[in-house]
Amino acid sequence: MAYSFPEEVLEHVFSFLSSDRDRNAVSLVCKSWYDIERWCRRRVFVGNCYAVSPEIVIRRFPELRAVEMKGKPHFADFNLVPEGWGACAYPWIAAMAEAYPFLEEIRLKRMVVTDESLELISKSYKNFKVLVLTSCEGFTTDGLASIAANCRHLRELDLRESEVEDLSGHWLSHFPDSCTSLVSLNMSCLGSEVSFSALERLVARSPNLRTLRLNRAVPLERLANLIRRAPQLVELACKQLKALSGFWDVVPSYLPAMYSVCSGITSLNLSYAAIPSSDLVKLISQCQNLQRLWVLDYIEDSGLEALAASCKDLQELRVFPSDPFGAEPNVSLTEQGLVSVSEGCPKLESVLYFCRQMSNAALIAIAKNRPNFIRFRLCIIDPQAPDYLTLEPLDAGFGAIVENCKELRRLSMTGLLTDRVFKYIGSHAKKLEMLSIAFAGDSDLGLHHVLSGCDSLRKLEIRDCPFGDKALLANAAKLETMRSLWMSSCSVSFGACKLLAQKMPRLNVEVIDERGPPDSRPEDCSVERVYVYRTVASRRRLDMPDFVWTLDEDSSLRYS
């Protein structure tokens, strides 16, 4: 039956498959389908750069056009992974530069990217179109200048949240006048001033520009000019919209331009802008087609109520704290804001919400209002805050979330939480793929519920919980079905790490401990951090720094 269609026909059929899962399934049918599929796969996603080696990927997929990859574990964003841990992009970039001359797209997240890598990218691929560096670091504006100068067909340059060493703003001028292909430009992470006239000229000659994210304070007139030249903008973000306060009173002549753009805007990132609630509301109420909003808690409950009333298409909301370390609340943002939005926005499916108080009643209401949640991340500033009304743990509230939101794929929890919440999660959260836990639980039972109950779990990250060896070892086999497990400041002993590595040879068990070699301490001593991930790379990674140890099959300690 596999031979009843010529290869070309099968290839054509496979070209309609875009999801990795479907393509992976197809490649398992039989050897010839595996072969045909691998030659026509154009996009690959590597969720953990250490799960596989560049050689293996290149050998299997010789004709890639787009590569997406992730490096450091998520908790690296919060300084829980020491500097120098790894995730260097260069080995991948170098290998791909040789193997894929027609590569068009590179997307990296949480990786260390050097100027050398950027230069290599800019010179190796004639048809390079898309570079997205999310939360990356290690490069400077010199590297960006190479990209600007050499990538003649660049469509997307997105540096979201990356740490770039800002040597000068002139890199933007390296885009040749012939470059008109830009669709998306995100340089909001850069510190230094860019030449505004260079930016204006770039925008003026980019008829396809839809997304623009800028850095620095943008003077009002220039912002308006910019917008007028790019009427097809759908995404706009400026770091410091100081210009917006009093905007509505002062410059009515610019309003029509703003209004016409606002109605087209589907994504708004104001999460770096200190704009008072009233002005935010004025802006947001013009953006009736808004689907995604990132904002600071200056929006307050009242602003969220207004959002709920005007933006019925809202799908994603992120509310960040303006004063995360303040002991007292500086704004009037409570659980009520989230309740309002969950009531008023029927399409809301993804939430990240920082606040200072929460109640089970609110969570239960939210769960009932929005059973269509896919991502729910709640962060209460005091990580062990109980229900502020009843002083009980928030188990019932989060329990309601997992019970009602049957499609939930990602969950982050905070607050006073006992093992009971993990029981609820294990029983109900069957589609959950990523779970983040901090300062929660009472015993290994909590971890056991999660590992044994969550059938779809791929990523589990835990910090400061009293979870230890028993649950980990009892569920060792589960770890091979997941991408990774991160545990820091928990109660996992070095002895257990050794046992785990021994039991599961296809897992890489990394002990990340800055106190020196783990075998210099008693075996029952807890390790500072353990990072466990499945891998088919034939060798344990060679670029480990001095504070990372992996264990070979014979449990001998391996240094870099």
Next chain:
Amino acid sequence: MGTKHHENRLEYEETELRLGLPGGCLKREFSQTIDLKLNLNASMASSSSPHHQQEKITAKPPAKAQVVGWPPVRSFRKNTLAVQKDGSGGESGAAAAFIKVSLDGAPYLRKVDLKMYNSYQQLSEALGKMFTSSTIGDCGVKELMCESKLIDLLNGSDYVPTYQDKDGDWMLVGDVPWGMFVDSCKRLRIMKSSEAIGLGIVRFDCPFTQKTPRAVEKCKNRA
């Protein structure tokens, strides 16, 4: 809640792998973390686990704000955030100032938030804590296991704390008023005196504890 309950209910007691209860080492850690919590200095090396079964901390100590990585806001975001206070309409500057710290001889870097401290003394104590709980390596710095010794060393003549300012110049720590230092410091490097002299960064006195002015040569070195 706790071990009593789960021992009765769990089947996995019967798994082939049996491990003893966490040993003394673990218990020490928990009590240590409680001590650390009440200590106002941040400690990047602390595996601070303020959560503990019976000993849940109910007070809201200022130290809570100094638990590593909490709240989970990216340092990138913290560094660029402007905080409006009391609706004054003015910005009081960035809420955080994360910079990298390296100690010559130590195998890894740290990140500290300078806005957590109010003086050079506090910074010095925090750095002392940060680098003591780790083995430094073979560079003759093994004696740096004791915190007070490290502070002595920092205050002594073997090590010179230097920082790179906004212009890229390497300067001696302690020359400028604390507030100005926080605003201009981009990274910190505690380097060996011999190297500092070689680079032309001269010091006569301990920068951390004394305010006597001293001559410093600016040098345009990217270390």
